Amino acid sequence: MATVQQYNFSVHQGSDANVRISVTESDSSATDLTGYSVRGVVKHRYGDTTALLDLSPTIVSPATGGHIDVILTATSTKTLPVGQFVYDIEKYPDNNTNAVTKVLKGFFNVYPEATT
Numbered sequence: 001m002a003t004v005q006q007y008n009f010s011v012h013q014g015s016d017a018n019v020r021i022s023v024t025e026s027d028s029s030a031t032d033l034t035g036y037s038v039r040g041v042v043k044h045r046y047g048d049t050t051a052l053l054d055l056s057p058t059i060v061s062p063a064t065g066g067h068i069d070v071i072l073t074a075t076s077t078k079t080l081p082v083g084q085f086v087y088d089i090e091k092y093p094d095n096n097t098n099a100v101t102k103v104l105k106g107f108f109n110v111y112p113e114a115t116t
Helices: 074-078
Strands: 009-012 017-022 036-043 067-072 083-093 101-111
Touching (some): 009 017, 036 101
Parallel strands (some): 009 101
Antiparallel strands (some): 083 101
16 A cells, blocks of 8 residues: 655745655555556645645656656746645546545645746
8 A cells, every 4th residue: 555655845936846756655665556647736725625736746657666747837836825835646546536545745835036
């Protein structure tokens, strides 16, 4: 079973951010993501109904390697408020979006840009 891992993002407004995350099982082996999709958002607080940002995570091929990429563009980070927020990423089987497992969570820190 995949363990919920902790990773804290640090991004600057108006900058690209590319992160590859390795999802592992409790025995530290790579989680096989074959047959799964992933989703994740950033929110002010976990209970909020509105997301600040859709992380649009993607599974890296081959899915057996257990890697997820989050690629944020400067355009998507430019309008984020400065502060510390929360996020999580979940996996779900391609044939059943109700069987959800959280694989990653943490803080999403946004720092101001000086150059505009």
